[in-house]
Amino acid sequence: SRSSSRLSQGITDLFTKRKLDEAALEELEEMLIAADLGVTTAARVAALLAKSRFDQEISPEEIKSALAEEIATVLEPVALPLRPDPANKPHVVLVVGVNGSGKTTTIGKLAKSFRDQGLSVTLAAGDTFRAAAVEQLKVWGERTGSPVISRDQGADAAGLAFDALKEAQARRDDVLLIDTAGRLQNKTDLMAELEKIIRVLKRQDPMVPHDVLLVLDATVGQNAHSQVEIFRNITKVSGLVVTKLDGTAKGGVLVALAEKFKLPVHAIGVGEGIDDLRPFEAKAFARSLMGLD
Amino acid sequence: MFESLSSRLGDVFERLKRRGALSETDVSEALREVRVALLEADVALPVVKDFIASVKERAVGQDVVRSITPGQMVVKIVHDCLVETLGTAEDINLAAAAPVPVLMVGLQGSGKTTTSAKIALRLKTLDKKKVLLASLDIYRPAAQQQLEILARQADVGSLPILMGEKPVAIARRAMEMGRREGYDVVILDTAGRLHIDEALMAEVAEVRDAVTPTETLLVVDAMTGQDAVNLAREFNEKIGVTGMVLTRVDGDARGGAALSMRAVTGRPIKFLGAGEKLDALEVFHPDRVAGRILGMGDVVSLVEKA
Numbered sequence: 001s002r003s004s005s006r007l008s009q010g011i012t013d014l015f016t017k018r019k020l021d022e023a024a025l026e027e028l029e030e031m032l033i034a035a036d037l038g039v040t041t042a043a044r045v046a047a048l049l050a051k052s053r054f055d056q057e058i059s060p061e062e063i064k065s066a067l068a069e070e071i072a073t074v075l076e077p078v079a080l081p082l083r084p085d086p087a088n089k090p091h092v093v094l095v096v097g098v099n100g101s102g103k104t105t106t107i108g109k110l111a112k113s114f115r116d117q118g119l120s121v122t123l124a125a126g127d128t129f130r131a132a133a134v135e136q137l138k139v140w141g142e143r144t145g146s147p148v149i150s151r152d153q154g155a156d157a158a159g160l161a162f163d164a165l166k167e168a169q170a171r172r173d174d175v176l177l178i179d180t181a182g183r184l185q186n187k188t189d190l191m192a193e194l195e196k197i198i199r200v201l202k203r204q205d206p207m208v209p210h211d212v213l214l215v216l217d218a219t220v221g222q223n224a225h226s227q228v229e230i231f232r233n234i235t236k237v238s239g240l241v242v243t244k245l246d247g248t249a250k251g252g253v254l255v256a257l258a259e260k261f262k263l264p265v266h267a268i269g270v271g272e273g274i275d276d277l278r279p280f281e282a283k284a285f286a287r288s289l290m291g292l293d
Numbered sequence: 294m295f296e297s298l299s300s301r302l303g304d305v306f307e308r309l310k311r312r313g314a315l316s317e318t319d320v321s322e323a324l325r326e327v328r329v330a331l332l333e334a335d336v337a338l339p340v341v342k343d344f345i346a347s348v349k350e351r352a353v354g355q356d357v358v359r360s361i362t363p364g365q366m367v368v369k370i371v372h373d374c375l376v377e378t379l380g381t382a383e384d385i386n387l388a389a390a391a392p393v394p395v396l397m398v399g400l401q402g403s404g405k406t407t408t409s410a411k412i413a414l415r416l417k418t419l420d421k422k423k424v425l426l427a428s429l430d431i432y433r434p435a436a437q438q439q440l441e442i443l444a445r446q447a448d449v450g451s452l453p454i455l456m457g458e459k460p461v462a463i464a465r466r467a468m469e470m471g472r473r474e475g476y477d478v479v480i481l482d483t484a485g486r487l488h489i490d491e492a493l494m495a496e497v498a499e500v501r502d503a504v505t506p507t508e509t510l511l512v513v514d515a516m517t518g519q520d521a522v523n524l525a526r527e528f529n530e531k532i533g534v535t536g537m538v539l540t541r542v543d544g545d546a547r548g549g550a551a552l553s554m555r556a557v558t559g560r561p562i563k564f565l566g567a568g569e570k571l572d573a574l575e576v577f578h579p580d581r582v583a584g585r586i587l588g589m590g591d592v593v594s595l596v597e598k599a
């Protein structure tokens with residue numbers, strides 16, 4: 001795509017018959033910044049490369065591969081799929097994130113993938129706030145053959161989640177996916193509402209939710225740090241999903257997030273369709289970031 | 294979580310104790326910190342570079358006002374340049390024969406549908422306009438219903454939904470209903486789309502050609518990172534943007550995307566979305582956005598008092 005090929009072209013221009021000197025390193029650092037890695041991480045990654053290759057003649061291909069390897073090393077430990085524990089009936093996954101990041105769509109895609117594995121899935125329409133949020137999730141329920149538990153718009157989200165849990169338990173479902181309304185992490189009242197959902201679920205079963213997925217939009221820049229930090233403090237986020245990687249934004253901030261928070265990245269979203277969910281693969285992600293492959 | 298520019302510049306301020314004109318070295322040193330602050334605020338790199346160059350040109354050789362330090366002087370120049378680049382507040386342009394078509398475009402989930410309803414409510418209450426909302430989003434589940442519900446909340450008109458109708462046909466029908474029923478403004482909400490999605494970009498260009506909108510508003514999330522330049526450029530080149538709306542400024546993002554988009558398109562930022570409720574729409578204030586990007590309202594007001 002555009003940004004990665006621009007990045008790749010930039011590196012190609014920069015290192016054709018050229019030494020890896022101060023000026024070259026600085027430009028390299030800037031290219032990483034332009035991929036959303038952030039100033040600090042970009043400097044660190046570039047410095048790692050300098051340590052081994054400084055003042056050497058180095059080809060564009062070498063530099064790209066070397067950088068991709070550095071980045072893949074950072075990402076490798078967090079590339080872990082989401083695996084519902086069959087002992088949990090149901091395995092409860094609470095899905096959280098800022099407005100419009102792709103929570104509801106990701107739930108639809110996850111439901112599809114679990115259904116394909118032969119699991120029974122129930123969806124809980126925990127976004128009782130946004131207009132037509134319930135209707136949106138119901139469409140995903142139909143598409144994936146998963147029952148949707150809902151209440152009217154304006155109802156108490158925690159109450160709905162509690163009911164959904166009881167119902168899914170009674171049915172001995174394999175998975176319960178709970179949608180929530182989008183909320184910006186700096187809104188304390190909305191974050192308190194999220195705490196309440198978890199508190200109420202725990203009253204029924206202290207082990208629930210088994211997973212809390214934070215859905216991040218790859219288009220977002222450095223604010224992703226604040227999103228992960230605050231959502232993690234309030235909900236014990238257990239893993240991330242990064243959406244909209246089919247665009248020109250490559251989600252470079254994930255490199256810094258992986259270093260800092262070490263949260264598993266369970267999957268990536270690469271489109272609006274039901275099958276547009278992929279496992280997160282460190283090497284492929286890093287190479288795409290460097291405009292390789 | 295971000296170091297504010299004022300604390301970043303603290304050390305530089307300390308060293309810049311000398312009076313008189315700003316030297317090139319003083320300025321360069323201060324601007325290195327400004328550059329980092331802008332990048333951390335998600336201003337796109339090429340925009341940062343141009344911006345720093347123009348600040349430098351303006352700052353070197355300037356006399357430092359007696360009451361402030363050279364560092365503060367640099368910050369003031371940075372702030373002024375930022376405000377200038379961000380442009381002045383401009384109201385929505387409705388200077389055309391009624392019904393005036395307004396086209397809303399942007400990436401998936403940026404806030405188009407919500408903003409459409411917010412603008413409708415604002416035009417209704419502030420300008421006493423009769424507004425019709427129409428959803429051209431036939432892709433996202435329940436998108437048309439979402440706009441219909443919001444139209445009811447805002448108490449404005451809503452184009453009846455016909456299942457299976459294509460976006461261009463919906464747009465034509467909306468304009469027709471607008472004419473027939475004496476609407477002043479018809480707001481066309483579109484599906485979210487990637488600027489590199491050829492088919493969907495062609496589709497919205499076709500809608501544009503069918504209705505010749507007076508305003509084509511690009512709706513962008515304030516949290517957008519470096520990609521803001523790419524998406525703003527492409528939307529502008531392929532569809533022709535007349536103004537922009539920055540949503541989710543109620544969050545804690547520094548909002549550098551505002552500067553990036555403004556710099557690459559030259560189009561004004563018309564509104565800020567500051568919440569999920571329909572009355573959470575603000576007119577654009579360049580000085581407030583500038584202070585936020587720099588993360589330093591404090592120093593700016595201090596410098597302004599000087």
Ligand SMILES: Nc1nc2c(ncn2[C@@H]2O[C@H](COP(=O)(O)OP(=O)(O)OP(=O)(O)O)[C@@H](O)[C@H]2O)c(=O)[nH]1
Binds near residue numbers: 244
């Ligand atoms: N291109 C692309 N679009 C996506 C992807 N994931 C979600 N979307 C789109 O992004 C928009 C927002 O997705 P939703 O699933 O409604 O997001 P949400 O987080 O539930 O939004 P709220 O509930 O309003 O906070 C929709 O138009 C989706 O189709 C993806 O991986 N790629």
Ligand SMILES: Nc1nc2c(ncn2[C@@H]2O[C@H](COP(=O)(O)OP(=O)(O)OP(=O)(O)O)[C@@H](O)[C@H]2O)c(=O)[nH]1
Binds near residue numbers: 405430483484568
């Ligand atoms: N906090 C906050 N949320 C907003 C703002 N504007 C929109 N939202 C929320 O962002 C989410 C997405 O908004 P929509 O209006 O559905 O976005 P869209 O661009 O129409 O999305 P698609 O049609 O899927 O592309 C919803 O949860 C809105 O409530 C804003 O200014 N502040």
Ligand SMILES: [Mg+2]
Binds near residue numbers: 104
């Ligand atoms: Mg949702």
Ligand SMILES: [Mg+2]
Binds near residue numbers: 430482
């Ligand atoms: Mg919409």
